[in-house]
Amino acid sequence: MADIKVPVFSESVSEGTLLAWHKKPGDAVKRGEVLAEIETDKVVLEVTALQDGVLVSTAKNEGDTVLSEEVLGVVGDAGSAPAPAATQEAVSGPIANEASAGGTAAQPDSAAAGTSAGNEATRRDDLSPAVRKVVVENGLNPAQIPATGPKGNITKADALGAVGQQAAPAQTAAEAPAQAVTPAAVIPAGARPEQRVPMTRIRQRISERLKDVQNTAALLTTFNEVNMQPAMDLRKKYQDQFVAKHGVKLGFMSLFVRAATEALKAFPVVNASVEGKDIIYHGFYDIGIAVASDRGLVVPILRDTDQMSLAGIEKAIGGYAQKAKSGKLTLEDMSGGTFSITNGGTFGSMMSTPIINAPQSAILGMHNIIERPIAQNGQVVIAPMMYIALSYDHRIIDGKEAVQFLVMIKNLLEDPARMLLEL
Incomplete structure (x- = not known):
């Protein structure tokens, strides 16, 4: 086993942000291969594998703050590979049924959309654990999320931005009755999208x-x-x-x-x-x-x-x-x-x-x-x-x-x- 550590920062840099994982637990890695990228307030640093093997586990998610020489994960030999995780369909099926029995059956379309998004997320092997979690929990379709990652991948910020866009129409609909009573300014027709994205370091x-x-x-x-x-x-x-x-x-x-x-x-x-x-x-x-x-x-x-x-x-x-x-x-x-x-x-x-x-x-x-x-x-x-x-x-x-x-x-x-x- 070998720890994956954050590179040593210079004296003027105190911390960084885990920008992206290029591997997920269970993936084979080769010595010198880039595993992750860390953004500081000056440059983007690459974290490389020190040995051949398998990415056994990760200790940090994309978007997390990391410190110099902090452990990001573990690389081990092929026998150390983690057991395959249960698919989202297997996990979400019973939970969805129980939730339906608890009173959410009045929203069958939303449940179906969430399950479909979960299926799509589990089929995508380019999603990091953090991104997959946001996608599944919010019923997002990865194919409809604009990707801004360094390798064309979806970052956690992209997924959170899609959540914000998804919530905006619902909020507008909920406020519609109150707006109908009070005269308001004329709103231009057509889509007027906005996206809130955190500044990079x-x-x-x-x-x-x-x-x-x-x-x-x-x-x-x-x-x-x-x-x-x-x-x-x-x-x-x-x-x-x-x-x-x-x-x-x-x-x-x-x-x-x-x-x-x-x-x-x-x-x-x-x-x-x-x-x-x-x-x-x-x-x-x-x-x-x-x-x-x-x-x-x-x-x-x-x-x-x-x-x-x-x-x-x-x-x-x-x-x-x-x-x-x-x-x-x-x-x-x-x-x-x-x-x-x-x-x-x-x-x-x-x-x-x-x-x-x-x-x-x-x-x-x-x-x-x-x-x-x-x-x-x-x-x-x-x-x-x-x-x-x-x-x-x-x-x-x-x-x-x-x-x-x-x-x-x-x-x-x-x-x-x-x-x-x-x-």
Whole structure:
């Protein structure tokens, strides 16, 4: 026998939520196979089997709060498999008859629907014990429950949401006589569904951190614009050679990371952070790149960007994007950081005021590239322009430094040779 334990959390994480079981008692498991997923306020952790065998039992249900190194269940050898549980039909038959004798025979349709749902639930081997319990007790049909689980499975939250939707029409019908007496506002015809879903731990943490920043820092944003034509020409000229040599495409993000790194060197306070009544100046450049994932915004960190090549930056960003998409980002990937960059332009954002990622003191916002007329050498020309924004903590960064920082980024991107030659 071997206990299945919650992974050891980092110091900044106190607890997590059991997001999903991928096995149920009696299922065969292999060493290294994912048994369950745990969501913390930063990442989703996978719990894997330490040996071949059978999942003998589970001690926690989906949606339960779990602590570091807490036992989730037990894996044993094939001879330890639990006896098959009685089917729902066998269990519910006598109980249903007794309940009917006790006075519930006036609702035959509901009883039939509940039995049908129970039969369907027992036939579904992809339902966790917690979900199956909610489905059977509330007479739900699993086939009609929208699934939002990581593997397309029905989570406990999905099942509870379906219970709420099922109860809503009954409540409306019960209140109908009272509403008929009192004039009421006209209700639009047709279905008007609502669904109450608990925030994930990651979403809760994002909400808390963003609100804390607004309540603590003196946020201010300054804007500028960049003519992206020189950067686009550089990329077009060398793209094929770059891909052939490095196996990755040259994107704009690596150029922005390099430009931001040079600007941080010139304006150290933008790379600093506030701790109590002290300003901590960092002698290294760890830049966070905001990445959208199915579970919310995550910010993995590029370490020591002053020592990274453009190809190295592109490869690191691509690796983080894949890990975010598959939910494989670790706590170490997102810990630390002295400055951040977010690119709303990938979603079509024209302009925004990004919120800093505490305890950092500034964040650079990139936006979409739009061709528009500008004045150039006394002539009106059409150029691919991007608005850029720097949100910063005005408690330690003065407006002069913030504006000059953003102007330096603009100048480097409009003349990339200066950046590459470190001029």
